[in-house]
Amino acid sequence: RAYSLAGADVLVYPTAIGSEPGFPGFDSQPLWQKVITGNAIANATFMVVPNRIGAENGLTFYGSSFIVDP
Numbered sequence: 508r509a510y511s512l513a514g515a516d517v518l519v520y521p522t523a524i525g526s527e528p529g530f531p532g533f534d535s536q537p538l539w540q541k542v543i544t545g546n547a548i549a550n551a552t553f554m555v556v557p558n559r560i561g562a563e564n565g566l567t568f569y570g571s572s573f574i575v576d577p
Contacts, residue, residue, distance in 0.1 A: 508549075508550055510552070511550035511551065511552045515552060516552065516553060517552065517553040517554075517555060518552055518553070518554050518555070519554075519555045519556075519557070520543065520554055520555070520556050521556075521557050521558075522539075522556060522557070522558045522559070523558070523559040523568055524536070524539050524558055524559075524568065524569070525559070525566045525567050525568035525569050526566055526567040526568075526569070528565050528566065536569050536571060540571070540573065543556055543573075543575060544575050547575035547576075547577045548575075548577050550577070551577050552577060553574065553575065553576060553577060554574065554575040554577075555574050556572060556573050556574070556575070557572045558570055558571055558572050
């Protein structure tokens with residue numbers, strides 16, 4: 508919010524979001540994308556969201572990088 512109020516038009520929000528090992532049947536990806544989209548709309552700011560892909564220590568990162576147009 509502070510960046511938007513300071514005049515930012517675009518924010519880059521790198522993430523490393525992936526699977527939930529404790530809840531293998533739960534897919535958090537749609538929720539993650541909705542939260543980011545909601546933030547972009549609420550702050551009238553474009554969001555560029557690169558997300559890590561691959562696997563490490565039992566976590567599978569799902570990639571799915573995206574850009575949000577508020």
